[in-house]
Amino acid sequence: MDFLTAGDGWFARLWFERGLAGLYAVAFLSALRQFPALLGERGLLPVPEFLRHHRFREAPSLFHWRYGDGWFRVVAGTGLMLAVAMALGAFASSPLGVGTMVWLALYFLYLSIVNVGQAFYRFGWESMILEAGFFAAFLGPTWMEPSMLPSLILRWMLFRVEVGAGLIKLRVGGVWLDRTALYFHHETQPLPNPLSRGFHRLPRWMLRGGVGFSHAVQVAVPFGLFLPQPVAGIAAALIIVHQLLLIVAGNYAWLNWLTVVLAFVALPDGWLAAVTPAAPPAALAPRPLAWEIGLLGVTAGTVWLSIAPGRNLCSKRQRMNFCWNRWHLVNAYGAFGSVTQRRHEIVIEGTRAEVAGDAAAEWLAYEFKGKPGRPDRTPPLVAPYHLRLDWLMWFLPFSVRETPRGIVVMREERWFRALIDKLLEGDRAVSRLLRSDPFSDDPPNFVRARYFHYRFTTPSERRETGAVWKRTCLGDYLPPTRLRSRK
Template sequence: MEWFGDDAYWLSRLVFQRALAAVYLVAFLAAALQFRALIGERGMLPVPAFLRRVPWRNSPTVFRLHYSDRFFALVAWTGCLLSAALVAGAADRLPLGVAMAWWAVLWLLYLSIVNVGQTWYGFGWESLLLETGFLAVFLGNENVQPPVLVLWLLRWLLFRVEFGAGLIKLRGDACWRDLTCLYFHHETQPMPGPLSRLFHRLPRPAHRVEAAANHVVQLGVPVLLFTPQPVASVAAALIVVTQLWLVLSGNFAWLNWLTIVLALSAVDGSLVAGEHPLPSAALWYQIVVIAVTALVLVLSYRPARNLLSKRQAMNRSYDSLHLVNSYGAFGTVGRIRQELVVEGTDETTIHEGTVWREYEFKGKPGDVRRLPRQYAPYHLRLDWMMWFAALSPVYARSWFLPFVERLLEGDRDTLRLLRGNPFQDAPPVHVRARLYHYRFTTRRERRETGARWHRTFVREFLAPTRLS
């Protein structure tokens, strides 16, 4: 190993870059397919209105130069094409500077989308993708040895993701300290997957082992990432196994997959495929990497201080470029699951016998008989925000009424976000929303009714509403 590069990580870098490009591809695809209804010119939270009220320094984006739905689509589909080419290894066939510029363009395009995404893009994995993507710009390609400094920055990022999530749990809900949170989590998580009911039905001692193992992997194992090989590789492998467990038990967009990608960068590839001699880095490249390392270390002060704070914050960005951020998840776990059910009717007068037809969403629970589907790493943004809205109307204040208005108009872009449209001939006259308590059925209930969920009416969320 030279002071700057290490041939032992050539395979780790190759796998990391291909996998990161795949995550980018999913993120850009989700943006391309969902943006019109969410943030388009006629969306629930239109980008042009957002740009008029937010100063450029708070939200740097290429859309400051021009915005139209056609231009946004061009940006998103360009991101898809660039990502797909990187998955195929295009960057390794280019000069180092061109490859770095390619990764930089990808990062800039996604930053531009996140910075106008508003509520729909307020998730921690958006910042995680941007921070990872920024570091990937300086990781090089097959024309140069993997830079050790950038590899260490990736481990520092992975450490903050895991250790931050572990600390927020210990400092948060008491059920993490008494190892009972997983009595509830698989049932109350934002978007259950097809196996979530089976995970929920595990014996309670198994749930306690799950919780204890979570603490070990998130609080102890990340420290080992900074130890010599092969210990660091073993630590990375344990993180990968834990993340795959989370992939099987729920739908968390690309959070788990991106964490796996980060862990792969810490694996010593020579343990599998031996070393692969590569050219040493040019002086200009070494200077750039050293400068970026210094920048990241300086910007790490506030995220590091946040880790040590008793008032630790989850998923916080400290600059509008999302360069170095704080992470965390599930500091609090809900004990009951509440779901919003949106219904419409074509009757002009509401009465006791009015027939209401339910709108089904693609991912979130609705029909009690339907098996939840596995959507991750794809991100169903509307479904996720419906989960937040059920927790508190505050989360729905900016977008829920515009959503209902578009249902009453029969807006095609909005309806494409849903599993189906119960009003094929004409839009409904009235739409309402009701809050229900959902729980997984017992084995006996499942045999007798065929239902996977049992639901109980709680209260009205939105009274029957029509277009004025």
């Protein structure tokens, strides 16, 4: 039985490698632009402090050798250049083993970043891109016959991504079982995009149908990935369509794009050849015996590592986005199982008033690049780029409990308190992570964080006010605060 494609898998390999390399480039670019401010020597969660409490065997990383913001830029910059080169096909026809070494270098460079990234790198797509990059190393160069083994391993990864996401929704139940989840999802997702409000306003029957389509694609369709063509290709195509719908409706960094790229390995060569300007050599070289033995070893290791995530898929206490090993290989994936039905946002404001309680004090808001802030601002399109600070800001309201007397913050995040201190100091590196800083020329005397309920405006409200959001302040998440040195 031929599990590859109607052809030989050459085009599927090409599309997968180029797409994955492009996503690695985005990941390294995101790190270059944000990591020093978030995790650098003077960051919110400094890496040097983390390394003092963790050994290499707990968190493998180049930075155990040394860490400095300059050295970090060398690591991330090298990864970016290698990823761009791979995306352009620079190593596609190089001697056997060269492409493998480049992919493994990309994997380990990014692993070095993820393993010291703490709260800012605890997202499922970090492990996903690492796992995909590791197994891409065994696909082989373009002049050699592709093997079915790496293709099956990558399909198994795609299967876990999709089925994990589907089962967690069914196990959580609630709005997923009664198919009303999309009544809320587009409004309450982490970072809406310009089309999210339109999707939120779709007829209810379409939104209910969308949930049914999601269940079918994520729970039933992935089994077709392991069947002969064209069934595997049809399954992959349905997964791609589903992911493209998620892409146009929200900003989930490279999660959806990576899932699309993974689905390429199951598409028939005949389909991809029709839209690919490149063509395989007239004759592909056979795989050397040593290469075949190596592939068998990788496959055996994958089977062994698959025991835990396989059991997890069958467990009533299913974990999502969970790593069983520090190398981020063969783990559990899955999107958010629960859907919040009300959107809450933390809005940070500052003032130069000498007394925080002064009724005449002018409080000005800091605007983030992706997360909702000003009601009249249309949410931007940022994916596959990952705005890490914006994402963590979305999680903050989950630590708030609303009571008849007001709101109660159950847990304060260390990185958030550090952010407030940086804003009070007028830290330029942190300021560059924001869309606008009203105190860029001179830091404020006080900063506070307010807790708001946000909802999309109705069509009539949009016509009257031009606003995208309607918001209501429910209290202070953080009361007016100043630097300790100023107290």
